[in-house]
Amino acid sequence: MAGLYVHIPFCHRKCPYCDFFSIASTDLLLETYPSLLIKHLNWASSHKQSGPFETIYFGGGTPSLLPPESIADILQVVQQAFGITHNAEITFEANPGTVSEQSLAGYRQAGINRLSLGLQTCNDKHLATLGRLHNQKEGLDAFSRARDVGFDNISLDLMFALPAQTTAEFEEDLHSFLELSPEHLSCYGLTAEPETPFHRKVKSGEMTLPDEDFYADTFMLVHKRLSEVGYEHYEIANYALKGRACRHNLGYWQRQSFLGIGPGAHSFCARHWGSRSAVPPDLAAYQHALVNAKEPTQHLEVFDQESALRETIYLALRTRNGISDSELQQRFGCTLQEAFPKAVEASAPWLIYNNGRWTLTPAGWLIFDRLILPFL
Ligand SMILES: C[S@@+](CC[C@H](N)C(=O)[O-])C[C@H]1O[C@@H](n2cnc3c(N)ncnc32)[C@H](O)[C@@H]1O
Ligand code: SF4
Structure with missing residues (x-):
């Protein structure tokens, strides 16, 4: 197993745009949840899941609602049950409205060496619209506190195409984010996810999101500005300084094995053509399964050669690295052109072939969902 994903399905309150699996936290849930994760880890290690892990990612929800002591306990069990490589990347998502200097120092001491901070925007008006805590x-x-306590690998979440956002406001945001010199930025255009309050408001006309042109212009503006100051645009939404790309997420896009624990978490086993499983997003069912020593995961999909090829292309074309014909030949016995001649033709001029490698241009990434369809 290359990676471990730990899902923390709690938030102080739900942001009106977000459809990640999380529920409102209570003290009792926060106290008891780490012991469930520990049960899951022990269950997985006794069912032949093996380490050591090269990357660990605490995602949510809001991992920073758990106290550092719980994170230290979980990491200790991971170390005992699976092992953690000496240079492992251990990422922790934190909501700025839930951390203090003391808690950040505690996470650092517990072994977290990469922080992903949900800053979103530096504009108070937009932070309020997004329903953020901070x-x-x-x-x-x-x-600043995170830097003070020694985090030297910080990623910031930056959202754009917010309701009534102007280009000037977004430029100010970019400026403020860059002044912080984070090692990594994840830049997401706001989407009205089904079943969220924002979706209902957009449907009813109570809220208007910026149009496609604003979205496209802002996506390309982010690409231009961040590239100019030394960030590599290494995946549709992700930018990093040299050597600071998120190793855990690269593992997902390269179809490496990972174990996911916690309700809502997915796992992937790369053996044969690959298989996926998931823990259903249901905390009560998760607790019931683990307390009764039953399997908490459900099997989702076993890949055959063709579905593995399609998924490999889908994931690889999201990244700057793309996919080489020699990798495809070696794994699947064909080149991209041989496997998908019509899709390759339809993707011009956004799909580029250079030195034996296929990549999408940033303008292609902007319309990724449309371009990738003929490959699926
Ligand atoms: C799990 S959260 C990050 C950690 C923490 N829960 C927080 O919000 O600070 C993942 C990120 O996804 C992004 N996100 C969530 N819903 C989104 C949406 N509907 N549109 C665009 N980005 C979204 C936000 O940038 C958010 O920080
Ligand atoms: S954006 Fe973060 S804090 Fe807000 S609901 Fe989603 S996971 Fe929770």
Whole structure:
């Protein structure tokens, strides 16, 4: 197993745009949840899942609602049951509205060496629209505290195409984010996810999201500005300084094995053509399964050669590295052109072939969902 994903399905309150699996936290849930994760880890190690892990990712929900002591306990069990490589990347998602200097120092001491901070925007008006817990000052303070306690690998989430956002406001945001010199940025255009309050408001006309042109222009603006100052646009939504790409997420896009624990978490086993499983997003069912020593995961999909080829292309074309014909030949016995002649033709001029390798241009990434369809 290359990676471990730990899902923390709690948030202080739900942001109105977000459809990640999380529920409102209570003290009792936060106290008891780590012991469930530990049961799951022990269950997985006794069912032939093996380590050591090269990357660990605490995602959510809001991992920073758990106290550092719980994170230290979980990592200790991971170390005992699976092993953690000496240079492992251990990422932790934190909501700026839930951290203090003391808690950040505790996470660092527990072994977290990469922090992903949900800053989103530095504009108080937009932070309020997004229903965030923090204002601009608290967001910037959280970043400074993280640096103060020794985090030297920080990623910031930056959202764009917010309701009524102007280009000038977004440019100010970019400026404020870059002043912090984070090692990594994840830049997401706001989408109105089905079943969220934002989706209902957009449907009813109560809220308007910026149009496609604003979205496209802002996506390309981010690409241009961040590239100019040394960030590599290494995946549709992700930018990193040299050597700071998220190793855990690269593992997903390269179809490496990972184990996911916690309700809502997915796992992938790369053996044969690959298989996926998931823990259903249901905390009560998760607890019931683990307390009764039953399997908490459900098997989702076993890949054959053709579905593995399609997924390999889908994931690889999201990344700057793309996919080489020699890798495809070696794994699947064909080149991209041989496997998908019509899709390759339809993807011009966004699909580029250079030195034996296929990649999409940033403008191609902008319309990824449309371009990738003929490959699926
Ligand atoms: C699990 S959260 C990050 C950690 C923490 N829960 C927080 O919000 O600070 C993952 C990120 O996905 C992005 N996100 C969530 N819903 C989104 C949406 N509907 N549109 C665009 N980005 C979204 C936000 O940038 C968010 O920080
Ligand atoms: S964006 Fe983060 S804090 Fe907000 S609901 Fe989603 S996971 Fe929770």
